[in-house]
Amino acid sequence: MKKLTAALAALAVPALLAGPMALASSAEDHTELMATLGELNDSGGSGTVWAKVTGNEVWLSMEVEGLLDGAPHAQHIHIGGTNSCPDPSQKGTGPGGAIRTTDAVDSYGPVAVSLTTDGGMTHPDHALDVANFPATGSYTYERTFTVSDEVAAQIGAGDGVVVVHGVDHDGSGTYDGDQMSDLDPSLPTEATDPALCxxxxxAPMAAPSGGVQTGGASSEGLEQPALLVSGALLAAVGAAGLLARRRARD
Amino acid sequence: MSHHQEGRDRRVPALPGAWASVLLVAGMAMAACGVTAQVPAPPAPQVATPAPSPSADGSSSAAHTVPAPSVRPPQALPETEAGQTAYPELEASRPVEVRLPSIGVTSRLHSLGLSPDGTLQVPTGALVDQAAWYSGSPTPGEPGPTVVEGHVTGPGGRPSVFFALGEVATGDRIEVDREDGRTVAYEVYRVERFAKDDFPTVAVYGPTEGPELRVITCGGAFDEAVGHHVDNVVVFARVLSPGG
Known part of the structure; x- marks a missing residue:
């Protein structure tokens, strides 16, 4: 029986990882949002964000490529201003006219959520918790966190703007330079200047998770619905068990 | 969720524990993509080739009436002063048929939703060889991407409805009939193959400027260990005209 339990738990884990609504029977009670991240300050980066808001809970998944490697990238959901990204050609107060974070506050407003990694806090007060942000040039990020009613409503209304920071303007391979950050005078401005927005x-739909299993069918359809139903039941049982264990731990 | 443990040939399912869960997950997704040795590999899209070149096996169909992309301006789309296309958008009406003349495919469409694990359901049973519309996605002509999917191979490994999807090229025309009698025409602007474990959710299912179409199947390497193709072929197309 232990092996069966392990199998059930293993089944339940991908279902839980697929998002907070993966176990719900309908997609009606959550809001899905997506962002395509464009580069600011010629950072050379790109990325995408997929988020689901369910009540006060936000699940957010993010893929980023092409930023400075080996350096922390503070990342946030901003809310305010015109709820938009600045024109990348806007002239800022940074080196060579680079856009610094405060230069574009009229576009995206202040930090509402700090997208820290597990262990970090997501409150705006932790916006520069450098030890708890991704620190590679390309990364995937996924986290579920709780926000206030107001912030949940604003994100759900499409008011959120995701900004990723950290640009190596001079190509030195590290955050340096004479000018200090407009957010934290102990950091070079390169460390906090916006790189992606x-x-x-x-989202135009409840997006399916992962790829599509449309390779073909090895057998006729009759047994597959049965397998689907039993699989779903097993996943539900396993998930219930996992949740119970989590509750017991908390 | 790695399905690629060691790549050993494991056909006898006397496997408890993690292997059982792998099999069950595959079962949940109805992912049994059987391919036999008799069927040649499905065509792969021409990834990262900007200039269109003839398809590998010379499958020039008589139905291929679509000229090269460079000589084919979008039709019936008014241009705004800013040079942006003002896309005609339609009220919702369920799609009932899809046609890809460049690969000689015509299929009725049925509706499918999401499985309990959040993945897209796939055609089964009597409808296994019919293409399907993801009922959570916009209907053709509504803003956003309309999602159509179909199998690459069917029971026994024979070719299914989208076996040749990888041969679709940029500039090809795709048409979708709606329940209200209108036909929406699209022009393909991108054909790509993605690993299922690196599927670009936002690019495929995310917001678009106007009505678009995604046609999805799988191709590429067949993974014996998990029993299905490890890649999805995705065709991206933009609306040409809402038709009448």
Whole structure:
């Protein structure tokens, strides 16, 4: 029986990882949002964001490529201003006219959520918790966190803007330079200047998770619905068990 | 969720524990993509080739009436002063048929939703060889991407409805009939193959400027260990005209 339990738990884990609504029977009670991250300050980066808001809970998944490697990238959901990204050609107060974070506050407003990694806090007060942000040039990020009613409503209305920071303007391979950050005078401005920005827009659909298993069918359809139903039941049982264990731990 | 443990040939399912869960997960997704040795590999899209070249096996169909992309301007789309296309958008009406003349495919469409694990359901049973519309996605002509999917191979490994999807090229025309009698025409602007474990959710299912279409199947390497193709072929197309 232990092996069966292990199998059930293993089944339940991918279902839980697929998002907070993966176990719900309908997609009606959550809001999905997506962002395509465009580069600011010629950072050379790109990325995408996929988020689901369910009540006060936000699940957010993010893929980023092409930023400075080996350096922390503070990342946030901003809310305010015109809920938009600045024109990348806007002249800022940074080196060579680079856009610094405060230069574009009219576009995206202040930090509402700090997208720290596990262990970090997500409150705006932790916006520069450098030890708890991704620190590679390309990364995937996924986290579920709780926000206030107001912030949940704003994100759900499409008001959120995701900004990723950290640009190596001079190509030295590290955050340096004479000018210090407009956010924290102990850091070079390169460490906090915005590198990527994207608006969290309402998704046109409840997006399926992962790829599509449309390779073909090895057998006729009759046994597959049965397998599907039993699989779903097993996943539900396993998930219930996992949740119970989590509750017991908390 | 790695399905690629060691790549050993494991056909006898006397496997408890993690292997059982792998099999069950595959079962949940109805992912039994059987391919036999008799069937040649499905065509792969021409990844990262900007200039269109003839398809590998010379499958020039008589139905291929679509000229090269460079000589084919979008039709019936008014241009705004800013040079942006003002896309005609339609009220919702369920799609009932899809046609890809460049690969000689015409299929009725049925509706499918999400499985309990959040993945897209796939055609089964009597409808296994019919293409399907993801009922959570916009209907053709509504803003956003309309999602159509179909198998690459069917029971026994024979070719299914989208076996040749990888041969679709940029500039090809795709048409979708709606329940209200309108036909929406699209022009393909991108054909790509993605690993299922690196599927670009936002690019495929995310917001678009106007009505678009995604046609999805799988191709590429067949993974014996998990029993299905490890890649999805995705065709991206933009609306040409809402038709009448």
């Amino acid at each position: 994207g608006t969290l827009d309402l």
